[in-house]
Amino acid sequence: MKKIEIVIRPEKLESVRHALELAGSSGVMITEIEGHGKQKGVVQQWRGEKYKVELLPKIKLDVVVKDDEVEKITKVIIEAAYTGDIGDGKIFISPVEDAIRIRTKERGNIAL
Numbered sequence: 001m002k003k004i005e006i007v008i009r010p011e012k013l014e015s016v017r018h019a020l021e022l023a024g025s026s027g028v029m030i031t032e033i034e035g036h037g038k039q040k041g042v043v044q045q046w047r048g049e050k051y052k053v054e055l056l057p058k059i060k061l062d063v064v065v066k067d068d069e070v071e072k073i074t075k076v077i078i079e080a081a082y083t084g085d086i087g088d089g090k091i092f093i094s095p096v097e098d099a100i101r102i103r104t105k106e107r108g109n110i111a112l
Contacts, residue, residue, distance in 0.1 A: 019080035
């Protein structure tokens with residue numbers, strides 16, 4: 001099993017969530033976060049005054065999938081989240097040792 005952490009623009013949440021659903025991802029955890037990448041924030045102007053916003057709003061999605069689904073899921077995420085502009089986001093993939101469904105006590109892939 002693999003955990004896929006996805007950091008995207010807030011306006012891309014619904015398209016990514018819908019793409020995950022169509023790809024067969026059974027569950028997703030969504031968190032509102034703030035952060036910045038290489039661009040280190042943006043400079044904005046309000047009433048003639050310029051100011052720097054260093055932490056930008058982002059959405060983090062966490063999904064856990066079977067090993068053989070990782071490539072398919074990452075492809076649909078990239079297609080749904082892509083704008084081509086700085087700040088599109090990142091995908092992080094890491095191993096998951098085990099998963100347990102509390103209600104039924106099932107373990108491993110069946111618990112997904």
